[in-house]
Amino acid sequence: MMDYSIGKGNYENWILGENNFSSLHLGKTETVMLLGNGYMGLRSANEEPYLSERRNLFINGTFNQADKNEVVELPNAADATRLDILIDGERFSLEFGETENYSKQLNIKDAELIRSFSWTSPEGKKLQFRFSRFVSFAHSHLIGMKMELKCLSGAVDVSIESGINAQMTNSGVQHFLEGDRRIWEDRFIQLVQTTTQSGIDFVHNTVHTLKLNDEEITAEANKYMERRKVWMSYKFRIEQGDNFELEKLTTVHTSRDKESDHEHYSLAEMQEQSLRELKDFDKKGYERLRESHRLAWQENVWDAYGFEVESENPDDQLAIHFSLYHLTAMTPAHDDRMGVGAKALSGEAYKGHSFWDTEIFILPFFIYSNPDTARSLLQYRYHGLPGARQKAAEQGYIGAMFPWEMAWPTDGEVTPEWGDIDIVTGERTKIWAGLIEHHLSADIAFAIYQYVNVTGDEEFLEQYGYVMVFETARFWASRFEWNEERERYEITDVIGPDEYKEHVSNNAFTNYMAYFNLMLAMRYAEKLEKENPELWKSLVRQGDHADWQSKAERLYLPEPRNEDLVLPQDDTYLELREIDLDKYKKQTKARTIYRDYNPEQINGIQVTKQADIILLFFLMEQTFLKDDPRFSKEAKRANFFYYEARTLHDSSLSLSTHAIAASEIGARELAYSLFRKTCEIDMGQNMHSSDDGIHAAAIGGIWKAAVFGFAGVRQTDGRLMINPRLPKEWGRMQFSIYWKGEPLRLDITKNMLKISAGSEKAVQVETAGNVHEFEHSIEITLTD
Template sequence: ERFPGFTRSTDTRVPVAEGKHIRLQLGDAPLRLQEAEWLDFERTLDLAAGALVRRLRLKTAQGHTLEIRARRVVPLAERALLAIRFEVASIDYTGPLTLCSSIETGRQAVQQGDDPRIGVHGGKGLQVAEEQADAEGARLTQRTHHSGVALICAQRHRLSPGMVPTAALAGEGRVEQRFGATLTPGASVAIEKYVAYDDGNGQAGDGVDAVLGRALRDGFDAIAGAQADTMRAFWQRAGLSVDGDPAAELALRFNLFHLLQSAGRDGINGTAAKGITGEGYEGHCFWDTEAFVLPVMAFTAPDVARAMLMYRYRTLDGARDTARAMNHPRGALYPWRTIAGRECSAHYPSGSAAYHINAAIAHGIGLYLDASDDLDFLSEAGAEILFETARIWPQAGHFNPRLDGAFCIHEVTGPDEYTTLVNNNWYTNRMAQRHLQRAVDAWQRLSADRPDALHALAARIGLEGEEVALWQRAADAMYLPVDRALGIQPQDDDFLAKPRWPFPSREGPHRPLLLDYHPLTLYRHQVCKQADVVMAMVLAGDGIDLGTKRRDFDYYEAVTTHDSTLSAPVYGILASEVGQDEKAWQYFDASLRVDLDDLHGNTDHGVHMAAMAGSWLGLVQGFGGLRVAGGHLRFAPTLPKAWKGYGFNLRWRGCALRVDVDARGVRYR
């Protein structure tokens, strides 16, 4: 349906050429792993070195015994490079061996089926535009069908003594190089394979020839060593420990590793809800990037947090276009879900109506600035985002004369997607208040410290002091009611007047209500998909007394299904604050292992980046009690009964901080 403002196109992530393939032939016969007897197999994700290691000892159908060892690195120092060392050792085989190294296309995107969490559709696959292969290397170029965007994938190799090129093939969406050698018992051969990708968005040094040239020059050991150094530096910044629960510590490190490798580090690409691990949500970025993932990076890898925000700056024009489509004559409204910067969801009740995404991005900017005091970022990018997004609130809200001039915001959707198009969503109002105040503070900071930069920015976007004063007035007058009868914050003007959810709970594995009930059925009841008011208590709960927070927790926990993986970590953090220690532990454990144990039954769509981030937040903000208020760090640690102690590292304004907690107390250093 094509109503005004409805999106008419979408971005989607589609499979690209796969360059990791290396196949074996013994003589003229391909080695088929499914037909061989596996004698021993081990696969290790080396979190310390940032490498995936595999070892397989097998007996072929012909009775020959081989051992295959592979080590794979995707170096964080390069924009798009894959490095593989692949070694084959003979135990009792004598004869010719061929290694077939290829780049292949043809894999189709996962179809949605009946689960809307995957996406609208898989998109149309890329078409192959060029294929080349010879003894020196191979490359394959793909293009999109409509926009003509080109992606080049190329490979080069280094060979161990005794291996020589024997053939090169190209055609039918596949390029391949073959290398031969003769094996004898006790001998081994190896190749180092380097695969580079280039979509044209990087710098001159990111082209495939330049990247592969550096890889061939340095060799696998140097690349793997540099990766290990990078990871060592990260773990020094983001180090953590759990005394008495090594499984929890390992899961936390596993989650942190996924966050680091999936976060947009180049300022060009965003951080998708599934990272780079699967096709769920079509590769789209949502508000949870700034609400969950960015805080982790701000405290452990500030350069990555900055790059994540630069992606939002790069897509600011798309947010301006979204604002115009939503009838706002000025300002910027970031889309609910996007890749390139424009709205990709036409389901406006739970999409475009979620104006709180502007506040989430402002929250991320504010937290990054608190943690880094990066005035250059503020003057060059952050202030423009804050100002342009703050402009939306006076257009979306109004000073209500029936409520003594309180600033009210109507027809929006908060984090809870089972309650949509409401007036005065408490979370949205609270976060809008903080957003407006952040924008005013940025204006005042630049006025004092970078007046020339502020003058140039204000002139370029047509911003004057009177508009900034309006933001302050709206923030001061924000409508944030408390229900007198219950002593809690009402989720919105009507939520508490609705009936409770009447349907019986489903037995068996967790299944979200959205898969079985029409949205209107959900909207008519007091049922929450995820934390909403509770989320406000965690992100902006300073100044609210503990008794009110406890009542909020108790009330909303009873009506929340936690059908979103964003919910458990938030409830766990507030549970720690209000003294619900057992529940804090249960929620922490749920977010810690949501993907390792596939608790929501959809990890095959990709891991849940926000839940992974939520596990770290559960440790640091939940058990550690970390809050940032007024630009200052505050802690209120608790110790779970299952642990003897725990500790974590933080970065704060260029300094390293370590917090250790055990039964004796807390140590800060």
């Protein structure tokens, strides 16, 4: 079981802990205690090996396709974390002997993994173990590890095998060619591996330092090499009361790193430079490197975001820290050619691919908290324009149709063709998303609009944003189908956000988002023509504006039902049969409905996988369509209760959106409950919920539910609105955001909103319908 009450003093609400070892539940802590810095993600497998472990190291952007029948994915790189330990000639494992005072912790504040316990061997030898590990935030290529061993009863002979193991696979798929291996100066180990298809070189280096009773020692060391593996074996004897330490520093570099990805790249030069770098790290030592890593997190993350919550439930503050930690660890802020995977860098699931999760669930945090990183993530989509144009052309359209799953920008569409089993037929199910889930292109246009409105970054628009919005608008204009009988354009045969409904027509989310995309393109074209006629001529084609306007005016936009204001999710949803969803609403594991129905049967039931119509309301209220009567407060409330009853939240994307919506309509108790469920997707006590990796969108959803829901922060067509709705459990929340390039500090209580500006520029904010303008700070009294 997980324990979140461990942190004390300065570490209160900063510690994720596990106090009992179980070899059946390794995946939970391997995932939620992931170590990462955006460049790489290291799954927190234990040092000693276990049968059910998943030992993963992913380097962002290093995609490879192992064979023509395999999917492009992030390859599982060589492992340097495993230690094979022998105590008096017997393999050390917690599955044998007796273990006391077991603790495995992720110290979120210091971004350090710590594991400690007392262990008595089957022969009665008692030892105290402590392992620590970090992935450096100060030096992006560095991994630091330390093992401390104290002999508590009688002398023991210890053997430790440690090195670099490139025999790793992705669920059996080998992505690397055999490379060079060498041990330098009897200490420094180097191993090279190269991906089979993409030809990316990886250079791994590692070095060990041994200490006995705080004095550095030279133990007996044997050197070994096998296929795709090189290591050293240390043997020594420790007496009762002795303290032994092994420090291990590892670096990883690839030819895809920006500093190496150029025409003059040399593998030999990267080997030499990376080895020289490791030698410099070795001189500094583990403790100095760990401290620089800790300071980097403090200065660049915790001091920058400063998110504090006063809650009756201390886990709420921990959840906020958890969200900020993983959002930072998963995001490649260093390279705009890279995106964020649906499982971040924490597992093989979804292959490291980027989905709409980024734009709708992860990007908002960076837009408001770290605009430079937000810009980088949007530029990743810009680099993917050639693949988006190719996909559109292959399907008979024009413009840019962005891949549903995106890897390296030039890879294009990488969605797998086949998925899980059909419970009725026993066959594999077809994955249709890559072919007919089209709303992503409009989601990206929305993200550009949101980013520019919050940041005021006009340079981004000119260099990257305009062309993406215009190209996606061209796609939609070519995608619409004319219905002669009804004299309107429609969008047929799609999947909306609710992926339990395949091959539907006029999914409201898709139609309205496509409409927004066209309207935004027309607005941007008019703006560009006035402000930069030369650029306008190069980006806007003759006839574009007329085509967009004609298509937008005649596109079918579903209307709410007169009797209850419910907006049809698609043409047939409200006519489908209803069943008792109670057991699925109470499920402890997602997608249990597939045990009773196959996809075709689910398609015929009024059941929704995840936020669809509710998400549409949330996005539209941030745009120039906010005053459309179809999105009125009354309609929002009616749709929320109708669809919440039919939504199983079988995607981790869903709960946070419903939490925001519940907060907005005044259902504060329900909003808080949904917020807590969002936090518990990964932090909860289900010890198998995160086996396949972190739920990246839900991590972003924790921040969104707090900031957009409880704090009521929103950009609405370029205006800053703050309408707090704290749940009864929260007495106060404080955090920082950026607005038009200026830092703002928000301090919210039940009765007061205080905003402090970081400069003397005038700031406008709307609260409860009233517009306030201030320079340094302002206090606004809140009424419930």
